[in-house]
Amino acid sequence: MHNTRFPELDTPSVIVDLDVAEANIDRFQAYCDQHGLALRPHIKTHKLPGVAQYQIGKGAIGITCQKISEAEAMIADGISDILITYNILGEAKTKRLRALADRVNLRVVADNSEVARGLSRAFADAPDPLPVLVECNTGADRCGVANPEQAQDLAAEIDALPGLRFAGLMTYPPSGRAPEVLDWLQNAKTLIEGNGMTVDTISSGGSPDMWTAHEMPLATEYRIGTYVYNDRSLVARGTCGWTDCALTVLVTVVSVPSDHHAVIDAGSKVLTSDLIGLDGYGHVLDRDDLTVDQLSEEHGRIRSAGAINLSVGDRLRIVPNHACVVSNMLDHVELVRGDKAIGPTPVVARGQVW
């Protein structure tokens, strides 16, 4: 039974159980160590420098950020090895990137010439070239060059540009398609090496396939974010169980308007509208009969097919569908260890989209 009281905490609160988070980090680090995988966790899930430091202390080779502002927040706390997996565009951003690269070990990605040329303009006079990985679309259809031949061309272009150095390949792979991803990356690597270049880094990742990460031995590093907290989407995929979920939302029942529904004091401003293919907006711990069937900004509606069996003032703990977006909603999360509340901590890299 989870502690759903925490009388010292007001609701709604986003709670992070450090015991659970540390166990999650330790477990996957052990898996990576066993398989000789280099782990580069994505900080988007926790946005907390302290957790990033813990990950590095346990053996992570560095961190992954999506935006420069996230990297800035982490560097301010002493993190010194960062891959930014984003096309960085525009002089305002490339100047900030240059300022960071002069201080820490920084690498970025590009999937097109415009981005590469912009990076080159900012780094042409840098003391050391900026390492740039080519982002590859291996099937997830977000960013990435479309095929290995384009990867080869962009790698050559990057290596020829002043201030840049081609450093390898990066992909955000589709889940469950490791053989195709492996083929794609192997073909690109062969083509690029045929040009007389080396492919130092091949960076892959993704939480859903974390326990089969070793099935793509070509990857030299693995990026993963959600594993530190886990969430309802990963429980639904069988990646973890409810007791592995480190981030929960503590809420209070504020209304019980009928025998079959209740209203809690957390809506989309805490739980978010992310469904990720699921029904409902979260899992109520220790109450498998309940569904969170509707959210407005400050209200969440709880339903039961049977009697709701809740009273006004009751507290519940909810595992959200998607932990990463929930940790972006409030300025602070409440740290706990089991039943013991430790105190709030600022979500330092919250809302950093630049």
Add this chain to the structure above:
Amino acid sequence: MHNTRFPELDTPSVIVDLDVAEANIDRFQAYCDQHGLALRPHIKTHKLPGVAQYQIGKGAIGITCQKISEAEAMIADGISDILITYNILGEAKTKRLRALADRVNLRVVADNSEVARGLSRAFADAPDPLPVLVECNTGADRCGVANPEQAQDLAAEIDALPGLRFAGLMTYPPSGRAPEVLDWLQNAKTLIEGNGMTVDTISSGGSPDMWTAHEMPLATEYRIGTYVYNDRSLVARGTCGWTDCALTVLVTVVSVPSDHHAVIDAGSKVLTSDLIGLDGYGHVLDRDDLTVDQLSEEHGRIRSAGAINLSVGDRLRIVPNHACVVSNMLDHVELVRGDKAIGPTPVVARGQVW
């Protein structure tokens, strides 16, 4: 053609065109004046004290907040008449409420005895009783007493509790069902008056039905939030047009991976996953052929059935599905008037869920 460049602004930025917002406020205030309706705008959409002051300056009788922390933010800027349309529960919150009620004209709602008794405990020794409205479920099935008889009972209970005064009825009505809502509220009013009590305030609201608000003459005040910015959901309902949308998201195309899709630098951390029954995550101004078909946290994917006709570095302006939740995502919005950027302003009441 909207200005999609704003070279002084980095992307993604949430832009608020004050000319458009002021015109929206002026237009609905004129409608309320014409029909003798008292307007009590909900600040959840803008979360900006300056806009609330503008609304009051134009004739609004006060503001609506959902949470005490929102009210605290507004009171700090001098707003002095607030209705909090939320069941406020727990001593931590009722104490804060009491501190505010001693300073400004504050009213709250309740839909159950536990909330009323908690309010009474905090206000039993207050110099003036706290005015409490009974929240009524007239069909939206969120909070609210279930029927007029329950409203009568709760009104009597509130009026008998130390420190409280029954002040009227409040509902968040279902859209398009004014006759049923009117019947419900009239029945409750008749029952309560039959007890020898007066029903001073009947508070209704909702943006979708804003232009037919006068069809419920029983309401003494109208609460409305989204009208100040408007959004894609209200354009879809025919409530306004694209040129009436004051809040837009300025984005940059960071990748064009195929002839039919592009990727922008705003994902769910700016646009949010709110669909509100729509397909896609926003409307690209001046490009009706495009859809925002997929969001991850920092990437938005744009699709076209035909040629995408976008280049890396292009800027777009997007009207989000739901303006209120977007203004909650970033610490600052960028104020503009037409083509002229004014500067950033902090979203003072952002993330205030307590």
